[in-house]
Amino acid sequence: MIRAASAILRKDLRLEARTKESVPAMLLFSVTAFVLFHFGLDRDSLDGELASGVLWVTLLLASVIGVTRLFAAEREQGGIEGLLLAPVDRTGLFVAKAAALFCYLTLVELVAIPAFTLLLLGPGLQPELLPVLALVNLGLASVGALVSALASEGRARDLVVPLMLLPLLVPLLIAAAGATEPLFSGDGSPEDLGRWLGLLGLYDVVFVLLSVAVFDYLLED
Amino acid sequence: MIELEGLERRYGERVALAGVSVRVGEGETLSVLGSNGAGKTTLLRVLATLLRPHAGTVRVLGAELPAEAWKVRGRVGLLGHEPLLYLDLSARENLRYHARLHSAGRGRVEEVLAAVGMERRGDEPVRELSRGMVQRVAAARAVLHDPPLLLLDEPRAGLDPAAAELLEPLIGRASGRTRVLVTHDVERGRAEADHLLALKGGRAVELEEAYR
Numbered sequence: 001m002i003r004a005a006s007a008i009l010r011k012d013l014r015l016e017a018r019t020k021e022s023v024p025a026m027l028l029f030s031v032t033a034f035v036l037f038h039f040g041l042d043r044d045s046l047d048g049e050l051a052s053g054v055l056w057v058t059l060l061l062a063s064v065i066g067v068t069r070l071f072a073a074e075r076e077q078g079g080i081e082g083l084l085l086a087p088v089d090r091t092g093l094f095v096a097k098a099a100a101l102f103c104y105l106t107l108v109e110l111v112a113i114p115a116f117t118l119l120l121l122g123p124g125l126q127p128e129l130l131p132v133l134a135l136v137n138l139g140l141a142s143v144g145a146l147v148s149a150l151a152s153e154g155r156a157r158d159l160v161v162p163l164m165l166l167p168l169l170v171p172l173l174i175a176a177a178g179a180t181e182p183l184f185s186g187d188g189s190p191e192d193l194g195r196w197l198g199l200l201g202l203y204d205v206v207f208v209l210l211s212v213a214v215f216d217y218l219l220e221d
Numbered sequence: 222m223i224e225l226e227g228l229e230r231r232y233g234e235r236v237a238l239a240g241v242s243v244r245v246g247e248g249e250t251l252s253v254l255g256s257n258g259a260g261k262t263t264l265l266r267v268l269a270t271l272l273r274p275h276a277g278t279v280r281v282l283g284a285e286l287p288a289e290a291w292k293v294r295g296r297v298g299l300l301g302h303e304p305l306l307y308l309d310l311s312a313r314e315n316l317r318y319h320a321r322l323h324s325a326g327r328g329r330v331e332e333v334l335a336a337v338g339m340e341r342r343g344d345e346p347v348r349e350l351s352r353g354m355v356q357r358v359a360a361a362r363a364v365l366h367d368p369p370l371l372l373l374d375e376p377r378a379g380l381d382p383a384a385a386e387l388l389e390p391l392i393g394r395a396s397g398r399t400r401v402l403v404t405h406d407v408e409r410g411r412a413e414a415d416h417l418l419a420l421k422g423g424r425a426v427e428l429e430e431a432y433r
Contacts, residue, residue, distance in 0.1 A: 007321035011307070011314075018309045018346075078303035081271060082362070085305075086322035087295030220273075 001095070004088040008096035013103060015073055022069045023104050026062040030112040033058040034119045045122035051184040052177045055116055059109070060140070060169050066104045067144040068161045070097055071152035080152075084219065094145055094215040098208075101148075102141040109133055123186035128193055132179045135200035139172045139207060146211040149218045168207075175199040222247045222370065222399045223268065227277035230263055230423075237263040238423045241277070245416055247369075250400040252414035254407055255431045260423040261403040262301070265372045268401060269299050282370055295323055298368035300376045300392060304359035306347045312358040313343040316365060323366035333361040338387055352379040357388065364391045371396070374403040407432075 016022055037054050038044075046054060074080040083093060113133075117125055144165065151160040179196035223245040230238040238260045245251045253261045266272040268281055270290040279285070284292035299305070306315045316330040334340045337357040347355060356379045363371065376392055377385045389395055394413060404410045407428070411417065419431035 003324070004322055007318055011310070011318045014314070015307060015309055073307055073309075077307050078305040079307055081299070081303070082305040082319060083322065084271060085269060085294060085297060085299055086319070087291070087324075088322055 001089040001092040004086070004092035005095040005099070008083070008093060009099050012073075012096065012100040016100070016104070021072070022066045023107050026065045026104065026108045027111055029065060030058050030062045030108060031115045033061070034112070034116050038119045043120075046120045046184075047122040048185040049177065049181045051121055052181040054120060055113075055180065055184075056136075056173050056176045058116075059105075059112065059136075060166070060173060062108060062112070063101075063105060063140050063144060064162050064165060066101055066108075067148045067165055068151075068158055070101055070145065070148035075152050080219070090216045090219055091212050093219070094149075094211055097145040097148065098141040098211070101144045102137050105137045105140060106133075109137075121184065123184060126183045128183055129180060131197055132176060132183075132193075132200065135197060135204055136172060136176045139200065139204045140169070142204065142207040142211050143168050143172075146207070146215065146218075149215065153218070171203055172200070175203065222249070222282060223251070223401070224280040225277065228264075228267065228274055228279055229276035230260075230267055230272060231275055236423050238267070238420075241418070241420070241423075241425055243416060243418050243425075245399060245401070247399055248397055249415035250394060250402055250413050251416045251418060252410035253401060253403045253418045253420065254405075254410050254428060255420035256405075258422075259420040259431065261420055262374055263423075264418075264420070265299070265301065265374055265401060265403055268370075269297055269372050270294055295366060296368050296370060298363035298366070298371045298398075299374075300360055300363040300371070301374035302378075304347070304355050305362060306355065306358060308348040309346055311344045311346055312339055312350070312354075312361075315347060315358065316343075316361060319362050319365055325366050329365060329367075333365050333391075334358075336387075336391055337361045338384070353381060353384050356380055357384055360388050360392055364396070369398060371398045371400045373400060375405065376402070 147161060147165045151157045151164065154160055175196050179193055225241055225243045228238055228241040243251060253264060255261050263272065267274050267279060270286060270293050273287045281293050282296050313330065313334065316334060317327065320327065320330050334343050337360055339354065339357055347358065371392055373392060402410065402413060417428060419426050419428040421431045
């Protein structure tokens, strides 16, 4: 399974490096949204819950682009049939797709977070943001891979992905915003960060297990 | 090798295959003939485990479908209308990817690339290759893992006579593999067949009836 997942992941990253279909679009969307917020709110700096909300809503909406494109090459170029003909555990496909999305999100955040800090954030960044980002990315990656596989079967993929994905991300948004709100208030390390991280971790575990359990059925005829 | 008894497959209410029965032994070729929409491609996809049969018995390579589909995957080579290649990867990258999925070595990739005469253009993106070259790479992909059963849907489409001859040892009778060959070329289908299956409206009919 690891061998197959690694092969699929390498192929996906190579295709993304060549076609540049997902990461640049997600990044452009994020930075544009921060610029719009900057002028729309007419504020040079945000803090607390407003800053937290702006960051996470922007990143979650940007992720829709990556999720929509996650299975595009498989469906448009027949790759999914090549995979289904191979003696490959379907869980390997889920792991590879989730890992690819995790990589895309991380790459986007490497630029988007500094842009957010520059354009909107009042207080500086704190290192506690890193575990929050990692857990959010993991949750987004597992839910995203699941939704993308489900939506790729239908014709209205561009419509179905946001309609299915965004409601599923509400608990993730609540926990992420709750975890970063004190960080963006300039209050230093939040007392209840551990609780929010625990909630994010629980969300991740639930959706990873759920995705592994149902992924096989999504790909069946 | 292949045993079908009363195979039935539907798409919603529409019957794509009904009551299809045939036996094909090891190393034999079954030619499937019929006009467009007769059910030929559906039959191949059922044998490839990509579609579930809705009724009847389907045994492929000793495994009962769909229950034992996992036993068949990796032992079938499919060469159909779609090349199943990523257009933005090179031929060599595509084959190396499929080789990893099938646990075949890199040496095998170079072997099949050379066999289809694409070793020199193997690093060009598939998107930039001609239709015939893509078909040659697709044939290399189909036999990369040395499958005992080949499912071929118009395998010579887009090939010039020289390229078709080049592929003969890989996908032709000379390959020694069991083959299911879907074709519109009745003469070729007859010439290559140990068994003939003519389809019309998803049902097995006499050859003359199939194109009437």
